Amino acid sequence: MRRLFLLPTLLILAACNAGHSAVEGARTFGAGFGDAATAPLEDLNLRREYIPTVLLQAESNPYDLRNLNQCTTIGAEIARLNEALGPDSDEPPAPDGSYLSEIAADAASKAALDAIRDATTDFIPGRSWVRQLSGAEQHSRHVQSAIQAGRMRRAFLKGMGMQKNCAPPAAPAWFRPSRV
Incomplete structure (x- = not known):
């Protein structure tokens, strides 16, 4: 008798979670809609991606x-x-305890935002030339260069931490300092 009661209860709980996930997916979509719709502003170099100071410092001297x-x-x-x-x-990735329905809602939201971004940028004729002439392509390359320099600096610092026998996070997560 308990098993008959347990199944409908589990189905109701799963449905509640799926509804909650759909609402969260809609919120994620709504939050990203403005950025996706105004993506052409980046192509025209009217809106630029912010480069954090720590990455600019790493780029100048990693x-x-x-x-x-x-x-x-x-x-x-x-x-x-x-x-x-x-x-x-x-x-290791932080365990976020996401339900499969939440992951699916996030994926659907991301796909919809990507479609909107593609649709808004596709109407610009000669988009690659516009990006070159406006300076947007140069800024995009600068952002990627700063990210690469930041990754190099982080690897260098973790190597320095290993050399100094430091525990993580000043060394790789797998490193165990030796007792001296």
């Missing part, structure tokens, strides 16, 4: 050793880079 004589300062610098770049590839 191997700077000033004030990096302690594990805490190395870890703090890596934390600043993680904030700008997201987690490093050696760090």
